[in-house]
Amino acid sequence: MACASTEPGDWAKVASLAQSHPEIVPCFGVHPWFVDRLQEHWLRDLERALRSSRSCMGEIGLDRAAKDKDFALQERVFSQQYALAEQMARPAMIHCVKAWDKLMAYLKHKTTPTPFLLHAYSGGADMVPGLAKLGAYFSFDGHVTEDKRQKLRKAFLAVPKDRLLFETDCPPEDKECKEWFAEPSGIKTVVELGAKVLDMAPGELADIAWDNSRRFFGPFS
Numbered sequence: 290m291a292c293a294s295t296e297p298g299d300w301a302k303v304a305s306l307a308q309s310h311p312e313i314v315p316c317f318g319v320h321p322w323f324v325d326r327l328q329e330h331w332l333r334d335l336e337r338a339l340r341s342s343r344s345c346m347g348e349i350g351l352d353r354a355a356k357d358k359d360f361a362l363q364e365r366v367f368s369q370q371y372a373l374a375e376q377m378a379r380p381a382m383i384h385c386v387k388a389w390d391k392l393m394a395y396l397k398h399k400t401t402p403t404p405f406l407l408h409a410y411s412g413g414a415d416m417v418p419g420l421a422k423l424g425a426y427f428s429f430d431g432h433v434t435e436d437k438r439q440k441l442r443k444a445f446l447a448v449p450k451d452r453l454l455f456e457t458d459c460p461p462e463d464k465e466c467k468e469w470f471a472e473p474s475g476i477k478t479v480v481e482l483g484a485k486v487l488d489m490a491p492g493e494l495a496d497i498a499w500d501n502s503r504r505f506f507g508p509f510s
């Protein structure tokens with residue numbers, strides 16, 4: 290499993306979790322909600338954290354819904370981190386909310402983008418083919434079965450099976466999260482819910498997601 294960080298203060302904790310649990314792929318990065326707290330040598334420290342172990346970049350990204358976070362600063366911090374992921378050949382875990390135009394414009398310039406996953410994918414089904422062509426993997430949580438989330442369900446159904454991944458993630462302020470969203474063991478329930486939507490056997494979907502994660506994380510797993 291991958292364990293993401295959101296800001297420099299998390300990196301040592303994530304690294305130590307991964308040291309004590311070899312099944313964890315540690316991910317180091319600065320989430321767009323925390324770009325305004327960075328101190329001078331953050332990028333150098335990030336490179337050091339990434340070099341310290343077999344690790345992934347993330348969460349990094351762009352979030353226009355976070356109105357109090359300067360978007361130009363988010364873009365700068367995102368592109369610095371993405372460039373580092375490319376340079377170090379590390380897969381990247383991307384958080385993107387209401388900023389698909391910018392993300393697409395950024396990735397389109399890449400001839401071969403570094404492997405990236407869109408965590409808690411919230412874009413439309415219409416964007417899935419374009420993003421998949423750029424090499425995207427799409428990660429979903431347990432919201433896919435909810436009736437009021439038709440846009441999410443359509444997007445989920447549009448994702449090529451070889452690009453599907455699943456996650457548990459529950460920010461404390463998200464009132465819609467069920468308890469198990471925040472717990473790694475909840476992944477079993479997430480996959481079962483996904484399998485229901487796709488009309489597949491949960492075990493079959495779990496195997497597909499496992500193979501996809503091995504491909505995505507490559508030499509890390």
Ligand SMILES: [Zn+2]
Binds near residue numbers: 348384408409
């Ligand atoms: Zn996120």
